[in-house]
Amino acid sequence: MSMILNHVSYVYNPGTPMESRALNDINLKINDGEFLGLIGHTGSGKSTLVQHLNGLLLPTSGEVYFNGADISDPEFSRKDLRGKVGLVFQYPEHQLFEADVFSDVCFGPINKGLSKKEAELRAFSALKQVGIEDEYFYQSPFDLSGGQKRRVAIAGVLAMEPEVLVLDEPTAGLDPAGRDEILGMLSNIRKERGCSIVLVSHSMEDVAEYADRIIVMNKGSIVFDDTPAEVFKFSKELENMGLCAPEVTRALKKLKEEGFNVDVSCVNVRDGVETISKCFGI
Amino acid sequence: MEIVKTENLTFEYIRRDENDNVEGITTAVDNVSIDVKQGEFIAILGHNGSGKSTLAKHLNAILFPTEGTVWVNGLDTKDLDNLWTVRNTAGMVFQNPDNQIIGQIVEEDVGFGPENMGVSTKEIWERVEESLKVVGMYEYRKSSPNRLSGGQKQRVSIAGVLAMHPKCIVLDEPTAMLDPIGRKEVIDAVRGLNDVEKITIILITHNMDEIVHADRVFVMDKGHIEMEGTPREIFSKVERLKELRLCVPQVTEIAYELKKRGLPIPAGILTIDELTEALKKCR
Missing domain, CATH: 3.40.50.300 (P-loop containing nucleotide triphosphate hydrolases)
Structure with a gap:
């Protein structure tokens, strides 16, 4: 690709x-x-x-x-392109519409012209990958929790087997836990599907x-x-654009100004803790 | 007197099939008793489905308790005679700005609430002006709301509530759809309402850094209040919060991890400045 x-x-x-x-x-x-x-x-x-x-x-x-x-x-063919580049819009759960979870995920592949069997195989593997268990397959998508609905909606796009x-x-x-679950799931999907x-x-x-x-x-x-x-590193410039650096990075910058010898390029808590620990020799 | 008080508040959603037979009952709020004093800044945390929004909707009589009682400014919300007084006392701001703006221009939208309440025209204009100034949107009064950013729209929504002169404002995830600057604009406006206008704030959020300035925090789980305390007390319990599908601000987590490794840092560090000061003392 x-x-x-x-x-x-x-x-x-x-x-x-x-x-x-x-x-x-x-x-x-x-x-x-x-x-x-x-x-x-x-x-x-x-x-x-x-x-x-x-x-x-x-x-x-x-x-x-x-x-x-x-x-x-x-x-x-832009129609083919849309199968290869899958777009998940904001609040994708608002686009769920079928009577049950499994049919909803099958909709894309069937629409693309795949056989019912092939569509079902893809739907099964997509739902497994987003962590929806079999017991939910034949429930109405509207009875699921917010996080589950969102995962079903993502499965609907995954079933098209997109390259992007x-x-x-x-x-x-x-x-917060729901955020981590979705992002961790995306990381896995990337690893498994490439x-x-x-x-x-x-x-x-x-x-x-x-x-x-x-x-x-x-x-x-x-x-x-x-x-x-x-x-x-460009936290000032980012702020002027209405964005900001992660809190860890901002904290490390402040510590550096105060004379701590920390690595200000850390962008997550794990690395932040390591670099501060190093300062204190622990 | 408490501005908001609930006693053994329980709310059940009843699911029915096509023939109106009861299929199941979900207890969304389970025996909740809280007191909120006039002028307090309260934050409510909890994972998706923990009952936060259902609780919030009781505070301005959108929902009524299945069991127990809710009083707003001393008035029982269940009493229909109190309905409008309750809703004018406790205003509400929702997550999606596009769902709560109806006016063609900003000042018209903000005037809608007081107009509905039967306030005189002269006073409506005074209230619109004052409310827009408080949230920093006065210069946009003649703009069309659909030309504004998310943070600006949300501040217009807040001004709309403010123009009704409520004693209390309940905000249900007002920043969930906003970019960082929009989040900051909204939270700064909310803090101003509390500090300067002395309006009671009840803020529901998933962004832990927004509640650092709250007076008290309630953490909900399975419909009941699982934890209660100051932000510092709540954020000292990092592991417990994670069990409840929540998290702590990044600096709090760093401080917690460093403490575990043996640095003498106090529990419940909330800001970058506090972390810096605590680490200076360790040198």
Whole structure:
């Protein structure tokens, strides 16, 4: 799989008084099996960018290439693309609609034209992977808890066997343990299926913990594209963009100012504890 | 007098099939007795499904107790004669800003509540102006709400509640859908209401760093109050919170881990500054 955005710009309502430029000269390559975190304040262009990845929007200028093919090409099948790049919207549980959990997950594969048997096999494996037990398969999805519903909705996208899985704030509204469960599950899915994951999030702590690489967007442009440790070095710049570094990183920075010899590039609690311990020789 | 008081509050959701036969009963709130004093800042924590929102909906008479009693400013919420007084006394702000804004322009939206209460036109305008200033949205009074960011919309929602001159505001996960700056804007506005306007705040949240400034914290589990105390007391119990599917702020966790490794750090560190001071003393 390869996904390349080459000088992509997108303008909403071009040529009208409502014209607004949402993406500005975006260059991005998503690598195989990568866990990518996408952050930026509300209105920074994250959602517009994400909608280019599966062809819901086509660039006003520039190109998006999937496995070498330009997705704007009239010959290119965007329907196939949507099977290969799975998009999980915010609050995906609002899109559940079938009478039971299993049928809901089967809907995508059957719609794609797969046999009933193949669809069921995929639904079974997707539901197992998101941690939904057999006993729930024939229950109404509306009788499940919030976290379970969300996992069923993600299974619906997984059953399409996407090569890239894009999730827009999959943990919004979940309790801390629920957040960890969903993110841990995504990590496993990546390992087992080898697909790439793009995680759009407002939680700096979450992307710091799980992403290999972070893209920071501001006013429709990519401002930073680097590892979490590198990106969160720019805490001042991030703050000016309505974001922030994880609390650990901010705490370490403060300690450094106070003369402690700590490593300020730590972005999670584990590493933070280690570097402070080292200072005290414990 | 307590602004909010519940005594043995129990609420059951009854599920019915198509023929109205009872299929099952879920006890969402189980024998909860709490007192909230005028001017307090209360935070309620708990995992998804622990009963927080159901409890909150009792405080302004959206739901009524199956058993037990809820008093708001001394009025029993079950008494229908009190209904409007109760709802004007305890206002509510919900999670999704888009579900609670109805006006075409900001000031119209904020004026909706007092207008409904029969407040005179002159006073409505005074209240709209005052409320928007308190939440820092006055300069946007002529804007269309759909042009605002999430944090700004949520502050407009709060202004809308504020214009009804409530004694108490209940906020049910007001920051769940917001980016970091939006979260900060909303929490700063809420703290201002409490510090300056002396309005009682009941804040439900999953973001542990938002409750550091609360006077008291209630932790709910399976419909009942499992823990109660100051943020420091609550956050001292790191393991217990994790068992309840919750967590502590990152600095609190760092301090806890360092303490386990033998550094003499007090329990329940809440802020970066406290951690820094505690570590300085260890040098």
